[in-house]
Amino acid sequence: MGTVMESTGVEGASGVQDNLESNEIELTKIGIMRDFIQTQNPSAKDVDDFMIRRFLRARDLDIEKASSLLLNYLSWRQAFIPNGFISTSEISNELAxxxxxxxxxxxxxxxIVVAxxxxxxxxxxxxxxxxxxxxxxLDKICARMPRGQEKFVCIADLEGWGYSNSDIRGYLAALSILQDCFPERxxxxxxxxxxxxxxxxxxxxxxFIDNKTKKKIIFVENKKLRPTLLCDIDESQLPDTYGGKLPLVPIQDS
Known part of the structure; x- marks a missing residue:
C-alpha cells in the first residue's frame, strides 16, 4: 500500500508541476504577444491579459496566429462598433x-443564456x-459575467422552428463573430x-464550426432534457420554462 500511495503522490506532484510550467509558458507568451500587438495597433494597450490569454488558447498558444486573430478583432470592433457599444435603437427589429x-x-x-x-x-x-x-x-453576456469567470452557457431551444426561421447566412455570421471576436467565451x-x-x-x-467549439455542443433528447440540464444547472438557477425557479429576462433587460 505504501508503494501505491508513494506513486500517487509522485503523480500528483508531477501534475502540479506541469500546471505551473504551463502557466509560466502562458504568461511568457502573453507578454510577448502584448508587446507585438501594441506595435501594430495602439488601441491594444487597453487589452487586458485575460483577453490575450483567450485568443492564445483559441489558437493553441501559437503567438503568430493568436496575434493575427486579436488584431483582426480590434480592427473589426473599431469599424463595426465605432462608439464602443451598440445602442438598442440600432437593433430594434431584432429586440422586438x-x-x-x-x-x-x-x-x-x-x-445562462437561452435562445x-x-x-x-x-x-x-x-x-x-x-x-x-x-x-x-455577446457584449451583454460578457458584462454580466461574475468576477473571475470568462465563459457562458447557452440553451438553444428549437421548439417550433421551421423553414421560415432558417437563416444560414445569419447563422454563419453569428458563428464567425463568436469564434473570431469572442473566442473561448x-x-x-x-x-x-x-x-x-x-x-x-x-x-x-x-x-464552419471549429473543433474547439464542436466539443462544447450537446444535442439533448427531449426525454432527457430536464435531468441533462440539472447536471450542470441547479434547479434554483434553471429557467422556469424548463421546470426551474427563475423567470427568463430579455437580454436587453438583463
Whole structure:
C-alpha cells in the first residue's frame, strides 16, 4: 500500500508541476504577444491579459496566429462598433422578436443564456442588423459575467422552428463573430427540442464550426432534457420554462 500511495503522490506532484510550467509558458507568451500587438495597433494597450490569454488558447498558444486573430478583432470592433457599444435603437427589429434571454448561473458560475430559434425572423430584419444584435448580445453576456469567470452557457431551444426561421447566412455570421471576436467565451451549448428538419441547416453550418467549439455542443433528447440540464444547472438557477425557479429576462433587460 505504501508503494501505491508513494506513486500517487509522485503523480500528483508531477501534475502540479506541469500546471505551473504551463502557466509560466502562458504568461511568457502573453507578454510577448502584448508587446507585438501594441506595435501594430495602439488601441491594444487597453487589452487586458485575460483577453490575450483567450485568443492564445483559441489558437493553441501559437503567438503568430493568436496575434493575427486579436488584431483582426480590434480592427473589426473599431469599424463595426465605432462608439464602443451598440445602442438598442440600432437593433430594434431584432429586440422586438424577443428571442434571447439571460438569467441565472450554472454550477460553475457561468451565466445562462437561452435562445429561441422559432423567434428568429430573418425576413423582418437585415443581416447587418442581426450581426449588430449578435455583437450586442455577446457584449451583454460578457458584462454580466461574475468576477473571475470568462465563459457562458447557452440553451438553444428549437421548439417550433421551421423553414421560415432558417437563416444560414445569419447563422454563419453569428458563428464567425463568436469564434473570431469572442473566442473561448462559450462554455457549453445545449441544443434542445431540435426538429428533424433543422438538420438540413445544421449540415450546412457544421463544417464552419471549429473543433474547439464542436466539443462544447450537446444535442439533448427531449426525454432527457430536464435531468441533462440539472447536471450542470441547479434547479434554483434553471429557467422556469424548463421546470426551474427563475423567470427568463430579455437580454436587453438583463
Amino acid at each position: 422578436q424577443k428571442k434571447i434571454f439571460m438569467q441565472g448561473l450554472d454550477k460553475m458560475g457561468r451565466p 429561441f430559434g422559432s423567434q428568429h425572423k430573418p425576413s423582418k430584419g437585415s443581416l447587418e442588423e442581426f450581426k449588430r444584435f449578435v455583437a450586442y448580445t 462559450l462554455g457549453k451549448l445545449f441544443i434542445v427540442h431540435s426538429p428533424y428538419m433543422f438538420m438540413t441547416a445544421w449540415k450546412a453550418v457544421y463544417p
